[in-house]
Amino acid sequence: MCGIVGLYLKKPELQIQLGKLFKPMLFEMRSRGPDSAGVALYRDQVKPGQTKFSLAHIDPNFLWKKLGNDLAASLQCDVSIKVFGTHCILITNAQEDLIKKYLDAIKIEPYVASNEIIYKKISIVGSGKSIEIFKETGSPKKVYEQFNLTQSSGTHIIGHTRMATESAVTTAGSHPFATGEDLCLVHNGSLSNHNIIRRNLEREGIIFQTENDTEVAGAYLTWKLRSGYTLREALEDAIRDLDGFYTFCIGTKSGFAVVRDPIACKHAVLAETDKWVAMATEFRAIAKLPGAENAEIWEPEPSTIYIWGEE
Amino acid sequence: MAILNLKKIGVSGVNSALHKIVENSEKDFEIRNPQGQHSIACGINAPLNVEIKGHVGFYCGGMNKYAKILIHGHAGVGVGENMMSGYIHVKGDTSESAGATAHGGFLVIEGNASSRCGISMKGVDIVVGGSVGHMSGFMAQSGNLVICGDAKDALGDSIYEANIFVRGEVSELGADCIEKEVRPEHSAKISKLLKSSGINANPTDFRRYGSARQLYNFDVDNFESY
Numbered sequence: 001m002c003g004i005v006g007l008y009l010k011k012p013e014l015q016i017q018l019g020k021l022f023k024p025m026l027f028e029m030r031s032r033g034p035d036s037a038g039v040a041l042y043r044d045q046v047k048p049g050q051t052k053f054s055l056a057h058i059d060p061n062f063l064w065k066k067l068g069n070d071l072a073a074s075l076q077c078d079v080s081i082k083v084f085g086t087h088c089i090l091i092t093n094a095q096e097d098l099i100k101k102y103l104d105a106i107k108i109e110p111y112v113a114s115n116e117i118i119y120k121k122i123s124i125v126g127s128g129k130s131i132e133i134f135k136e137t138g139s140p141k142k143v144y145e146q147f148n149l150t151q152s153s154g155t156h157i158i159g160h161t162r163m164a165t166e167s168a169v170t171t172a173g174s175h176p177f178a179t180g181e182d183l184c185l186v187h188n189g190s191l192s193n194h195n196i197i198r199r200n201l202e203r204e205g206i207i208f209q210t211e212n213d214t215e216v217a218g219a220y221l222t223w224k225l226r227s228g229y230t231l232r233e234a235l236e237d238a239i240r241d242l243d244g245f246y247t248f249c250i251g252t253k254s255g256f257a258v259v260r261d262p263i264a265c266k267h268a269v270l271a272e273t274d275k276w277v278a279m280a281t282e283f284r285a286i287a288k289l290p291g292a293e294n295a296e297i298w299e300p301e302p303s304t305i306y307i308w309g310e311e
Numbered sequence: 312m313a314i315l316n317l318k319k320i321g322v323s324g325v326n327s328a329l330h331k332i333v334e335n336s337e338k339d340f341e342i343r344n345p346q347g348q349h350s351i352a353c354g355i356n357a358p359l360n361v362e363i364k365g366h367v368g369f370y371c372g373g374m375n376k377y378a379k380i381l382i383h384g385h386a387g388v389g390v391g392e393n394m395m396s397g398y399i400h401v402k403g404d405t406s407e408s409a410g411a412t413a414h415g416g417f418l419v420i421e422g423n424a425s426s427r428c429g430i431s432m433k434g435v436d437i438v439v440g441g442s443v444g445h446m447s448g449f450m451a452q453s454g455n456l457v458i459c460g461d462a463k464d465a466l467g468d469s470i471y472e473a474n475i476f477v478r479g480e481v482s483e484l485g486a487d488c489i490e491k492e493v494r495p496e497h498s499a500k501i502s503k504l505l506k507s508s509g510i511n512a513n514p515t516d517f518r519r520y521g522s523a524r525q526l527y528n529f530d531v532d533n534f535e536s537y
Contacts, residue, residue: 284347284368297385299406299425
């Protein structure tokens, strides 16, 4: 199962309503994936030289402000922190690699959840200029409330409701998976050759956080883009190299892309008006958008790449 | 005419109303605000006239018996799946597996149908005004599938005794599916189905595809495999 949804706004005046318009879309897909939910939201692009990180930690009382102060002192850089439940959005002018190294090296106080002591590192769930990723176990409603998404504005958003198949129900195993600067991927389906591709990518120096098949698809795109491919070229190769059932929705800095496997048995529908483009696993998620009844609606073809906003 | 507002009464409310039919009760229904919900007008067992004003989700009109269902919009996966009799007419496009496993009745799609149209059909007649996606007519057992546009890859793969008629291009035939002669009885069938569907096409433009009967008949050369 799993449900995926994407909304790209064509009219700037609609941007303040992005979270509100997207809410019923994600909620409608709860029945396809009640285990976890997540969104990648594109908003408030940072200044040149700055990077925006989406960070997560299992402890809801984690001292993000302290982390920000320590980081600023240690790396002699500017840091701003905004906390949303178990996540925080960190904006800094420090180099991305230095931030990653710092976060990887710091000692985290053990977090006691019920009677179990958990030593968890901070996970970087996304990074780039405008992307913000929020994901958590539980229903779309819980995720929307925890991260105060109804009020959020932005240019576009993609989301996922997960019914776990290939790996455990954890925040780390939730989608979207960040796959490079401002790029993320959500997936409906399952990949059958993810283990061999993971091993090949590990040899290329790509580090994985989970056993999840979707993370492999994301990492594959990261590797291709890092090698200088355009998004379209990377997706053309992905159709050739990734085996399994999939409908992918890929968020990019300026839009989103949709691609289905050659058999195309994982559902997908696209709809477009002069105000928005929407993608969903089932039309009922799109039906709640204003103007959906008269939108141009079609089913994406197998092995065909659809891109909005990019190129 | 009874009006059923799905936004107010939900799919269960709509379907309950369509199932509670007794003699002399209302036979004409209009369903408003379908909102792409699944299983609308499923399991009808009476000669009703049902009009749906908007796009529907999966399995609309599934298991239909006797009813005439008109959908003013697009339909999701499996419209008319397992229909036994009656008539379903979709004004827009349909998603995959339209008319899947349907035993009887008549399904008309004015627009395009996606992949696996008429999969495992068991006696239904289907007319598609536009084109169909890949693997249409897969394991089709009986009935007629009339395609006024093109058919994508693997048409009629592993087909049994259904007839597939295509006016446009066929990108590729599936395993054990071959082109066959259009005999007078086939032309007559195409004419009749086109006329009933209200879709305008010249019956002589169609080619017929069916089973080579190599896959589903036992071949003594394969004896050792069993």
